Amino acid sequence: MPEPVLSVRDLRVTLRDRGHAEIPAVRGVSFDVDEGEVLALVGESGAGKSLTGRAVLGMPPPGARVTGSVRLRGRELIGRPRADVWGRRMAFVPQDALTVLSPVHTIGDQIAAAVRSVAKTSRKEARSRAVTALDRVGIADAARRARAYPHEFSGGMRQRAVIAMAMVNEPEVVIADEPTTALDPAIEAQVLDVLATAREATGAALVLISHDLRIVARNADRVLVMYAGRAVESGPVEPVFRAPRAPYTAGLLASLPPAEVNPADRRLPSIDGTPPSPTDLPRGCAFAPRCPLAGQECDGHEPALTESGESGQLAACHRSKDLPVPATELFSRKAPA
Template sequence: MGSEPLLSVRDLRIAFAGVEVVRGLSFDVLPGEVLAIVGESGAGKSLTARALLGMLPRAAAMTGTVRPDLSAARGRRIALVPQDALSALSPVHPVGDQLAAAVRSVARVSRSAARARAVAALEGVGIPDAARRARSYPHEFSGGMRQRAVIAMATINSPDVLVADEPTTALDEERRDQVLRVLAERRESVGAALVLVTHELDVVREHADRALVLYAGRLAELGPARRVLERPLAPYTAGLLASLPQHVDGRRLPTFPGTPPAPGALPPGCAFAPRCPLATDICREREPEPRHTDGRLVACHHGEDR
């Protein structure tokens, strides 16, 4: 991986009707790396990813910076692999035509040349008999084939950054592994970095270089993925890992007490304090700032104590 970031996010804040749901987030995306963004539902994962793409809802108010701004070159320098492949593909046009249109949207090439690239892209993600299947409509593809097709569409113009928003949530384990393998192969073939939004920590362990853990719209921990998962310093990260089924050995699945706070009803101090077994008075009084500890960033007053 190169040392100069492809993207630098600084003090990213996203609000709806004056209520912040992403709160002062800063991180970099490095060339060729896989950066996983993880956390419970409502942590701000997908909103953060869509801010990189310039695809926030109209009602969202964003401050902070994303540099350079690649959203104007969406599809060419930055591209999305969505969760729901069927909704991402037009039902009234053949899959090959849609991929060819993506080529022609950024390059002045003939229709036949764009068509050839579309077929090659489908072959590149393992679609059998790609020239014939390029003439098929999305409903004629299986779920796994549709997911491969949107990976082909996202990578067909060799972007610098891919953003994959929960790309395997609706898939069984076998198809999930197939799709992740195809995504990795295509990402490597075009030399792109990947921002992977996921709630599956085993996927992070196997596929990510770094992990960004979010809680209540704010950084909890950021560092090398294996180090974060094998020796978490933020109590929230440790709780996520303890809740995985493979960690309970037949005992009752441990859970956090309580639920994440609503964005408009954050407690004073650390947002995780009401659920945290390590919380002390300082946690309930002052929100911790991220600090460098053990080669990573940790936002916890007691991060060094773990």
């Protein structure tokens, strides 16, 4: 088997509160991403998805302690300066383009600066590459629009510009953190298509962080489901979505609105309760307080991520073999409001 382009093992991110107590925010996450592959990280808010992505990139919150292993083509990144790989071999697409675009410089100048930060090239050549990058992501009249400022672009165009900036140096891995959250559905689809086209043109692997399972189903090859800072299920998207082996995954899928909604069914199935705080994790399985299948064994120790199901599916659940088919039946539809 060829070596994965990105290999993460036992990644842990520990934060500190104001009283200097340690908070286990990411707890032993492991995954591989092959060349050209799309891996999606999914889960509710607070699951640790974004923090995992930022730790891989070498940009965790101030004061965070990151341990484990992050290897890019076999080269260990933890403990190395971010500048060693930032932009040249790894790139980032944020949720909000305005967090990375300066309001006082033109779009073209900012992309050209990204080029010159990793390559010894003239301003003219860097500018030319910036225009080419904008053209690649579907910005019409790219040479003229490169002279525009961020406030002169729509939200969808700004997100395209950020994708152009991420891809201009042809990185090997791109991490996209909720890249379409602020966009309406029509523009969302266009931006995702642009991201896919740019990724295919460069051959980059993509780690897509998202809470939207429909986006994941359409765009990802594999999925890693996170809860309370750790992975609870992983595998190829199709078998995981068709026959989840972790109750939490089943609950997320059951909560998706159906294509056709019966007017009498005003409330969708949902997972009762809320995710635990990382400062107060339950003993045993973190999902047990919300799980319809939880038993005595679930309170004893936290289950390991082990093979369960088909096609390389892994699940962290003591009761994975007891799930009904379909597993979404665990979460019954609520009575009409």
